[in-house]
Amino acid sequence: MTASEIRTEAWLAAAEYFIAINDWPAAEAALRRELLLDSTDARAYTLLARALKYQKRKDEAGRAFFQAAKLEPENPDYLYNLALFHQENGELAAAEKIYLELINKYPAYADALANLGRLYQDSNQPGKALLYYHKDLALRPNDPDSHFNLAFMYLLTGDYSRGWKEYEWRFKRTAVDRTYPHSFTQPRWQGENFAGKTLLVHGEQGFGDNLQFLRYLPPAKRRGGRLLFEIPRQLCKLLQNHPGIDQLLIFDHQQAYPKAFDYYIPLMSLARVFQTDDAGPPPPEPLIKAPGALCRAWRVRLTGKAGFKVGLVWGGHPVPDPARSCPALELAPLLELDDIDFYGLQTGPPAEEARELKQFSSFRGNLGPEWHSFADTAAVIANLDLVITIDTATAHLAGAMGKAVWTMLPFAPDWRWGLEQEKSPWYPSMCLFRQSEPGNWQAPLAQIKTRLNASAVKNLKTRPEPQTKL
Known part of the structure; x- marks a missing residue:
């Protein structure tokens, strides 16, 4: 290795260290020194684009992503990075063109298929979104995000029977710790009669989600005994004495759950239990009453x-x-x-x-x-x-x-x-x-x-x- 190559690798190593600690200006400085030594290094341009992006210097970041793809046009990752950059900045036509070019050359590039599906979802083109989500899922049949993307489109288009089934994959996604902090030893309720027993239904996601799916509590209550409903504190006063609820529990990460329940189910999963066709959701009955x-x-x-x-x-x-x-x-x-x-x-x-x-x-x-x-x-x-x-x-x-x-x-x-x-x-x-x-x-x-x-x-x-x- 020549002295110049050693210096180049040293600057790259320094840049990667600064990136790891989110010191973007220092990373940029190191990468610009490296590019003075080797202006044909596509990897360095990609890292520079990332450093510029996090400094909110959009135009410069775009030029760096473009330069990396230009230097190594046969490297699919650089094309993908450029397409993703355009997509994140709302430049959907430019992103679509690159994704299609990339997929034509590399039809098994799953991330490109998934992101093109999302591009069409954001463009209100459900048919194309479903097409590319299905192609992505064919390559990654056990990928939770691929299933979740498909669930979104099924539900958006009113295909509830398939949508609710795919929506269950939300609990296996990478962000599950943020959206689902529960861990129970009791069995999950599948819709069977629970007469003489207790069912815990816990809220999930946002306030609106809890209010939207509240309609499924009365039919759940009719299938058995006692129903506990866990929700954020901000909703408790509103839902006191709401039909179908025997006891309200306030969601609290530090709070110990009562051990005296036999089954549990996430609130939004009740839709799959009670809505088995595509007829549409039941009305919100009974209506919520203000104090x-x-x-x-x-x-x-x-x-x-x-x-x-x-x-x-x-x-x-x-x-x-x-x-x-x-x-x-x-x-x-x-x-x-x-x-x-x-x-x-x-x-x-x-x-x-x-x-x-x-x-x-x-x-x-x-x-x-x-x-x-x-x-x-x-x-x-x-x-x-x-x-x-x-x-x-x-x-x-x-x-x-x-x-x-x-x-x-x-x-x-x-x-x-x-x-x-x-x-x-x-x-x-x-x-x-x-x-x-x-x-x-x-x-x-x-x-x-x-x-x-x-x-x-x-x-x-x-x-x-x-x-x-x-």
């Missing part, structure tokens, strides 16, 4: 001049889907309508955007920061005529209460909302308003504004109020 005392307290607060009251939610947590959030100021066309009082129902960091809406006299303020739990949310919703929201837990809560709710969806929606329908298959009181192109909320908001006129208001005001708890 009566809280309803009365909030009724005093919601004393707007117009009489017709609309709640607004514009932002959600960026995980799992940042595309579902709508900047608050894009709701301005709605706030210009006459004879309507608008109330923010926004919590979390997006609540800060409420200040941008204060310029509109119809905006009566954001109530979300005052809430202690979902019982408060439900009490406010019970006093409104309509909720307009993005895909978030508030949409599920309003739907589960039977409240009129208009849900705005991104171009590539979550599986639970289907592809084209205007009515939700999960909530009879919910209407869906979809983006016609990625990132553009103007079309769904224009539809909402058209419907939110005097005639729509008159019809909505005749809707009966959901009952509340005493």
Whole structure:
């Protein structure tokens, strides 16, 4: 090995060390020194692209990924890296072209098949997404992520019988420790009669998921004895005395579970037990009822001049889907309508955007920061005529209460909302308003504004109020 080659390897080793400790500027410096010695090193360009990417220098990272693929065009990994870079930055046409070229040369490149399937999923092309997910699964029949991808598309397209079966693979995914922290010695419930015994149903994933699948608890209860339901603390007050639940348990990583139960099942797995065909989910019965005392307290607060009251939610947590959030100021066309009082129902960091809406006299303020739990949310919703929201837990809560709710969806929606329908298959009181192109909320908001006129208001005001708890 020559002295130059020794120095080259030394700089590469230094760069890999800095990458391992996430010191991206130091890694970049080492790699640029290495490339001064050998400007044809595709591996170094790939590492440089990674260092630039994590420094949010997108254009420079793209050029480095491109250079690596140019130097070694027959190396499929470099082509894959370039395609993935384009995909992560929303440059789907460029990514698609490279993936197709790569798969044509290397048809067994499973990661490329899976990511091309995801690209088509994000492009609202379900047929192509299913095609490439199936090709990926044929190469990796025991890969949990491959099965989970397929589950998403089956459920999105209404193929529930196959979708729920594939959805069970979620417990074998790499991120299972984050999404499923449970370990039980009791057998998992398969739907058999458990008369005289106790079944533990535990919640999973987000607040909205728990509210959405609550409908399966009463039929589970009818198959046996005692039913325990474990949920996050924020939902406990809301669901006290809810039919089908004998005892609520608060989810707590440090809390010891009661040993006196005979079976367990994750909440979302109840769908597979009770929904064995593609007829669609059962309605949310019984409806969730807001606590009566809280309803009365909030009724005093919601004393707007117009009489017709609309709640607004514009932002959600960026995980799992940042595309579902709508900047608050894009709701301005709605706030210009006459004879309507608008109330923010926004919590979390997006609540800060409420200040941008204060310029509109119809905006009566954001109530979300005052809430202690979902019982408060439900009490406010019970006093409104309509909720307009993005895909978030508030949409599920309003739907589960039977409240009129208009849900705005991104171009590539979550599986639970289907592809084209205007009515939700999960909530009879919910209407869906979809983006016609990625990132553009103007079309769904224009539809909402058209419907939110005097005639729509008159019809909505005749809707009966959901009952509340005493």
